[in-house]
Amino acid sequence: MTYNLSGKTMIITGANSGIGKAAAARLASLGAQVVMACRSMERGQKALEDVRQTAGSETVSLMQLDLASQASIHRFASAFLEQYPRLDVLIHNAANFDLSLKKPILTEDGIETIFATNHVGVFLLTHLLLDRLKACAPSRIITVASKGLMLYPFLDIEFDNLNGERRFSPQHAYYHSKQAQVMYTYDLADRLKDSRVTVNCVRVTNVAIPDERLDHLPGWLRKIYAIKRSQAITPERQAETYVYLAADAAVEAVSGGYWDENNRQVRSNKASYNRETWKKLWNLTAEMAGIEA
Numbered sequence: 001m002t003y004n005l006s007g008k009t010m011i012i013t014g015a016n017s018g019i020g021k022a023a024a025a026r027l028a029s030l031g032a033q034v035v036m037a038c039r040s041m042e043r044g045q046k047a048l049e050d051v052r053q054t055a056g057s058e059t060v061s062l063m064q065l066d067l068a069s070q071a072s073i074h075r076f077a078s079a080f081l082e083q084y085p086r087l088d089v090l091i092h093n094a095a096n097f098d099l100s101l102k103k104p105i106l107t108e109d110g111i112e113t114i115f116a117t118n119h120v121g122v123f124l125l126t127h128l129l130l131d132r133l134k135a136c137a138p139s140r141i142i143t144v145a146s147k148g149l150m151l152y153p154f155l156d157i158e159f160d161n162l163n164g165e166r167r168f169s170p171q172h173a174y175y176h177s178k179q180a181q182v183m184y185t186y187d188l189a190d191r192l193k194d195s196r197v198t199v200n201c202v203r204v205t206n207v208a209i210p211d212e213r214l215d216h217l218p219g220w221l222r223k224i225y226a227i228k229r230s231q232a233i234t235p236e237r238q239a240e241t242y243v244y245l246a247a248d249a250a251v252e253a254v255s256g257g258y259w260d261e262n263n264r265q266v267r268s269n270k271a272s273y274n275r276e277t278w279k280k281l282w283n284l285t286a287e288m289a290g291i292e293a
Ligand SMILES: NC(=O)c1ccc[n+]([C@@H]2O[C@H](COP(=O)([O-])OP(=O)(O)OC[C@H]3O[C@@H](n4cnc5c(N)ncnc54)[C@H](OP(=O)(O)O)[C@@H]3O)[C@@H](O)[C@H]2O)c1
Pocket: 013, 014, 015, 016, 017, 018, 019, 020, 037, 038, 039, 040, 043, 065, 066, 067, 068, 069, 092, 093, 094, 095, 096, 097, 117, 144, 145, 146, 147, 148, 204, 205, 206, 207, 208, 209, 213, 235
């Protein structure tokens, strides 16, 4: 599919690598003004040059954003709102899935790092940019979860374990944060139903991760990733779903969906549809993000 995205401004978090980088290049090649929101300016700068070259476009820029730091999220949002008059699409692609973590590491805000990055940071960033999205409606928010959640059919939000205080493994923290993202998507879509701001979640499948991203992992884990990679699709292929949800007219008014890599709506687990849990999660996340529910 091809689209004309000139005049549209889009933010992609974690755009220096993998799916985010592939999506940045594709959206810029279609004419969008793309802001790559990256934790490391050094990695971001290198990716910016690649993305501009791949896209054949100069409508790409780089801004610093560390989703594990609420101060950084506030700085990013203020700087963005000052520099860019529009925001048409916000893509929450970045995530921490550091499988080398052996125990919960708390951020400067006192939140377990994986949950802080993948869920609380997403919540805060959306909150700070929401008025601009509403002013530019129809506009779109895209969140990202994982097909791996299918291995956890009974996973629910563990309100007594948000910081990994009861039990912790990086896998568990990661899928827990993604379960929270699925519920947050449904809840936010519901809350925004009269605003012409849509919210949809991508169920990312097994996507190839380059070797250099895995250098810090022990050998046995790198071997598992190598086996996974033999079955994986490319970041460019998965990025097509981001592009579809960001650009296609067919989904302009569709909200609260969960989408596979073939741009089809899929179901998440039973617990994710519980509205009581949505509400409790919303209130607790708002508290963790230092904002009024
Ligand atoms: N690859 C898969 O098989 C797979 C499967 C299911 C779901 N997903 C999801 O797909 C999305 C993209 O993953 P990917 O495969 O493209 O992985 P990736 O290449 O490792 O990209 C992850 C991106 O997130 C960024 N990031 C991590 N922590 C951050 C923070 N605190 N602040 C800002 N940015 C941060 C990374 O930046 P740095 O360079 O600074 O680390 C990197 O740019 C993620 O949401 C992931 O959970 C991937």
